Amino acid sequence: MRSRVFTGVGLTLLVAAPSTLLLTGHTRIAVSADEEAGAVPLVVVVLPVLVGLLLVRLVPPGLPALPTPLAEHRRPLVRQAAGLVLVAVAFSAVSLALWSVPGGELLYGPVKLLFLLGAGWLLVRRWPAPSPAGRHRARIPARWYWLGPLPAVAAWGYLHFYSPLGGEQDLSGYEAWDPVELAVAALFTFVTASVAEELFYRVLLQTRLEALLGRWPAITATALLFAAMHVHRYGDGPFWEVTAVVLASNGGFGLFVGYLWARYRNPWWLIVVHGAVNALNLLPILLG
Known part of the structure; x- marks a missing residue:
């Protein structure tokens, strides 16, 4: 019963976020903290997630929910899950602190690997x-x-x-980068975000929460923790607006890849999707 209430509240927040942005006239939002990246239409943030979720549900043969773990395995799984949740919360707090001090962003990548892969592996x-x-x-x-x-x-x-709904995206800010520096930055982001985040949040954390709580409570909880980890990336602004943008963008993305993981258990597709978010727009510049 508690997990159903939590899931209902969590999904309500994730649905209310883009709805609130739309009703308050925020039809374009920033989905990246990069200064070079511009705002994108809200519709190309929300619609792909909704269509993706629907197709994950409809295309067979998606796996059923995880079975309840054996009694002798439940206690270590509870410890693993609790520890991983604490790591996720602690990393969100540390990230916020790092980006609030001069030069802290330079430590962000190594600290992320230490928390998500190092601490995650150690707990398991x-x-x-x-x-x-x-x-x-x-x-x-x-x-x-x-x-x-x-x-x-x-x-x-x-x-x-590529949908016409998104219009033309301005990438001129990235064109000022040296191609080699841009390629190195993209590779570093791929390792620290696409790989590390998906291994921690979906493969480690969500899987254990699924075994203990069920599919949608786990997907919802993981999506919210994943969104919380990105709060620091959106800078200053009204609290409600920053929260709504993070929930609509990162929270919605977390729902999509979380359901993809729950139904097919293929981590490579998660990394491909996450990598596309971080770097696909840069390919014309890198290959140009």
């Missing part, structure tokens, strides 16, 4: 238990393991990056 090793996703993943045929997510990812990618 400290309280060992069979991975809840191991046998679950084995239930899906290899062909569908790779092809099942494709329609949802393709539709999401088209709507997010």
Whole structure:
């Protein structure tokens, strides 16, 4: 009952965020903290997530919810999940502190790897238990393991990056970068964001919450923690506006990749989707 209430409240927040932005005239929002990146239409933030979620649900043969763990495995899983949630909360607080002091952003990437991969790996090793996703993943045929997510990812990618609804995106700020520096920055972001964040938030954290709480409570909780980690990236502004933008952009994205992970258990697609968010727009500049 408690998990259902939490899920209802969490999903309400995630739905209310873009609705509030729309009703208050915020039809374009910043989905990146990069100074070079401009605002994008709210519709190309929300619509791809909705279509992606629908296709993940409709395209077979998505896996059913995780079974309840055996009694002897439940205690270490509870410890793992609790520890991972604490790491997520602590990292959000540390990130906010780092970006509030001069030069702190230079430490952000290494600190992220230390928290998400270092502490995450240490917790799982400290309280060992069979991975809840191991046998679950084995239930899906290899062909569908790779092809099942494709329609949802393709539709999401088209709507997010190439749909006429988005209009022309101004990338002139990135063109001032040295190509080598831009490529190195993109690679560093790929490792610290696309890889580290998906391994921690979805593969480690969400999987354990799914085994203990159920699919949608876990997806919702992970999406909210994932969104909280990005609050520092949006700078100053009214609290409600910053919160709504983070929930609409990062929270909505967390729902999409969280459901993708729950239904297909393919971490490579998560990394591809996250990598596209961070770097796909830069490819014309890098290859030009």
